[in-house]
Amino acid sequence: MPQTEWQRRGFRTDLAMEAHELAGGEMERPLPGVHVDRRMEEGNTVIKIVVEDEAAGRALGKLPGHYLTIQTPDFQSQNRDRTEILSRLLAREIENFLARLALGPEDLCFVVVLGNWASTPDSVGPKVVRSILVTRHLWDFSPPEKRGGLRPVCAMAPGVLGLTGLETSEIVFAVVQRIRPRFVVAVDALAARNVERIGTTVQVSDTGIHPGSGLGNNRLGLTPGFLGVPVIAIGIPTVVYATTIVADALEKLGGGERSGLPDERLRRHLPPQFTELVVTPKEVDLLVDEVAKVVAAALNIALHPGVSAEEVFRYLQ
């Protein structure tokens, strides 16, 4: 995919809603070929973006498909009520994706979490997987009347290329070929433009995870085309790239006009390793823990139709 105008200006984001804004779109006046819908729900903002064709995709740097973002206004953690409200809201939106993709309540789901334990911003996937209610190993041994509305679910944290020597997509493809899930849920850490997204925002999409997106920079993607099954991607912003912070500050200091933006000067004047620097709030460890809980709870509610939200929260670690 060719670089977008906003990427050339030094911005990096994996969130469709930010990409739309950076490409000049507005809530009330979206770009051509983009459908945007925003609503408030229990204090949270829910933004749906549909990228309807290839041209719109090129402008946003996003494949055509559905993108859903939930964000909570307050930058605080450890409030159980907020955790529950967000989890239920996210669960309903994941259920909408399941329905749109015509996935039935007993279809085998394979949850794949990307990232690695050893780096805090990249640890959100491995943290989610610990709390996923996996059932596939019990399901086949249980008589149908005893399954109690549980879906067969299995899960895996394949690790990162530098520590395994294996492309994530290679491992996932091999296991998908073997166990034949009806669909894949992929959980990954994302980069955002705005540091306030960290610990407060989740994106759901049906276009998969693409080479170069997420923090891990995979060379192959986890896409529906490659894996041969639908992929619901859950993305969780945990970092902002330093180039983005600088580009943002420059834009604000420059009065907001975009024309003369110093992309070339950024490139020439900033040291090369600058592009790998990430910005986080000091308390990123806590924020990542909190949002991982929300995603795990939402997946448990959405994937297992017979399990109530109350039960999920009761057993949530």
Place this chain on the structure above:
Amino acid sequence: MPQTEWQRRGFRTDLAMEAHELAGGEMERPLPGVHVDRRMEEGNTVIKIVVEDEAAGRALGKLPGHYLTIQTPDFQSQNRDRTEILSRLLAREIENFLARLALGPEDLCFVVVLGNWASTPDSVGPKVVRSILVTRHLWDFSPPEKRGGLRPVCAMAPGVLGLTGLETSEIVFAVVQRIRPRFVVAVDALAARNVERIGTTVQVSDTGIHPGSGLGNNRLGLTPGFLGVPVIAIGIPTVVYATTIVADALEKLGGGERSGLPDERLRRHLPPQFTELVVTPKEVDLLVDEVAKVVAAALNIALHPGVSAEEVFRYLQ
């Protein structure tokens, strides 16, 4: 495999050398069909056991094949010299297995570590994998003259059934089918009879990992027959089962005669969950860290013929 006499008496061990002893064998007078060799090397004891036929295998509760145990006499950690001596010794013995199995220096190796992070005694495999020098992702892009004696190596920590819903052997089989390694190295935590083995002992064998052995109780095994390639298993004792401690104490208190041993009474009088209790030294966390370093260093030395031990230790985390 039918239960052995010593298993009925309440003992559990994954070490061939202890199994031989429990079955009544001695160093100087091994059981029929068993070949035993013990030597001292730089203060460490190296014991080779060859189980030569099926009958001997049944007596020991072990498949026919080669078993090699290295143990260090002192129960102490954090001495770099000891780490290095043990690592070199273990590396040489792994190289002997490679030679016996006719594995060449550029044959692709797939390292599979069993166990899970969240339980200290079962975390040894995941700790080893962090320090394995993986190269497969770089190897194919490097011209042969630049490979510098590195073997293509990849690695994976597939997780445990209860957290993934996937049998370890299913995942490993699928990935083996896909990436076609020439051989597999499997690293697993073991149960020993004697608590002094924890942090001091490593077993290498060529018979794979079997259903019910190790701490994870897999239902399928990682065996050469199942995977279709040679398997070198590296086993690391990290626990002793409580039943074994009691059986051992009873034997010692009873004067050592084995005939009237209270296996039935053990079964009847001890609470059922007793069989899942494990005994560890209080400092098990440190001991597991230490032995994981030894195994990782030895694998790096043995697998990469062009990497010297000095270089391995220089970069050892």
Place this chain on the structure above:
Amino acid sequence: MPQTEWQRRGFRTDLAMEAHELAGGEMERPLPGVHVDRRMEEGNTVIKIVVEDEAAGRALGKLPGHYLTIQTPDFQSQNRDRTEILSRLLAREIENFLARLALGPEDLCFVVVLGNWASTPDSVGPKVVRSILVTRHLWDFSPPEKRGGLRPVCAMAPGVLGLTGLETSEIVFAVVQRIRPRFVVAVDALAARNVERIGTTVQVSDTGIHPGSGLGNNRLGLTPGFLGVPVIAIGIPTVVYATTIVADALEKLGGGERSGLPDERLRRHLPPQFTELVVTPKEVDLLVDEVAKVVAAALNIALHPGVSAEEVFRYLQ
């Protein structure tokens, strides 16, 4: 304190209720000078033991004072309801100790947690302290009408002698002299006789923590006499010593009669390092996490009269 009969027989326990039982006492027929009361509450067993005089203390190996134990019947974790019920129950019992010691709602409390992070069974104190609602640093700056029923609370994890070179009691005494709390709450990991106590039981007492009790083997104690203020000790069983497991098994296998018990033979036949071995369930990591949450929640409820249990659970990590 001289060794008790049950200690000579190989048993070790820090729980007064187990010590009473081992000394031959029964619920219905307690030993002389011991008052015992047991009740059930919401499925949990609450046992109060009052050791009324020195003679009774010698029989039990416990100082005269009040000992309260709460235990939950099921050996399971991660059920939020159970966490809440246990926390509220424990909070009420801690409030009873506060009332008996005539401690007012604005009296400064100093929470001291013993143990260390690096050893799972000994990490329960450090895990509790992370979730304690500390307020002392804010309290002095807040006008009385804004304090909202919060007590001034501070907390500390002084570490273990081997890692600091400082006796815990030295540090605590120095800080007590400086900040002048009205009372101390000390949280420590305990040894039990019965492995089913791990993750299911909490003991509260007013006699402090004594040299040689707990897992850390302090040479000085954290006692009311030494510190000059009341000490409420919260003890959490996380291990059973291997000698206790063996003594227990022997007693059961021997038909239960106590007379001819093999204490001398235990001593002679078991290897010396045996006395340092601990027995835990394999899932001890999870059980310790769970019980640490219960204790932290109970302390937050009991110490801050203006904070409701609902608020505590809402913000519980």
Place this chain on the structure above:
Amino acid sequence: MPQTEWQRRGFRTDLAMEAHELAGGEMERPLPGVHVDRRMEEGNTVIKIVVEDEAAGRALGKLPGHYLTIQTPDFQSQNRDRTEILSRLLAREIENFLARLALGPEDLCFVVVLGNWASTPDSVGPKVVRSILVTRHLWDFSPPEKRGGLRPVCAMAPGVLGLTGLETSEIVFAVVQRIRPRFVVAVDALAARNVERIGTTVQVSDTGIHPGSGLGNNRLGLTPGFLGVPVIAIGIPTVVYATTIVADALEKLGGGERSGLPDERLRRHLPPQFTELVVTPKEVDLLVDEVAKVVAAALNIALHPGVSAEEVFRYLQ
């Protein structure tokens, strides 16, 4: 201390060498009242800065005293040779501070590490303390001829105000009053101007740790004046503040002239929480581990005159 010019421009640094540069000083032409010396040693840069009087201190935002910085050129970790070279070099410089302060080889040292485990950039102190060779608890029991050149050393990680309700300086003062060390070594995480300092740089100084410096923002300091004994502060850069990154980028993009710098606009246009954002390399977890090892090894060599560097590295975790 009044804000310096460079602080007003949005820069924050705890390193004297960066402060000197930001204040307009150069290696060859230092500011008045500042003495600077730079040398290369085994590939590392060693910079000594002496702030000779109050006026110079105001210009730099640093108290008069000695500041020593060691930095290694390469931004890589896990090379044991580099670890050893840096450790020995740092040890020699710490020994110079000991000599200048007339501290003898048997003078009691109290090592205080600031920061907390739960936040990666702030965890460097707690990581150092795990590997410090503490001896005070053994020293008094050993006859002088058996002490083997060990100094009595004790250590403590007092935690952070938000988790304890206690000022670090309160705790340290209380313990210092009680155990009467001859001097204190304080280890703390620092903010730098340049992200390349992370994992590569250590600062040693004799002016203590001051209110508002370091990451923890203590309200009181750990200074020689307050504690009544000499304080050797070891500072380890682990973050760069986002404001500093932006100020730096602006300066570079603006052609380097300082006059018209947008400090007021920075303040007005950037969101308020921006000032708490920190920038780190993605691999900060590994870099912090590595530099913590260097500091622990150097302290063990420098503090214990009878322990050789070889022995320290042999036992280094």
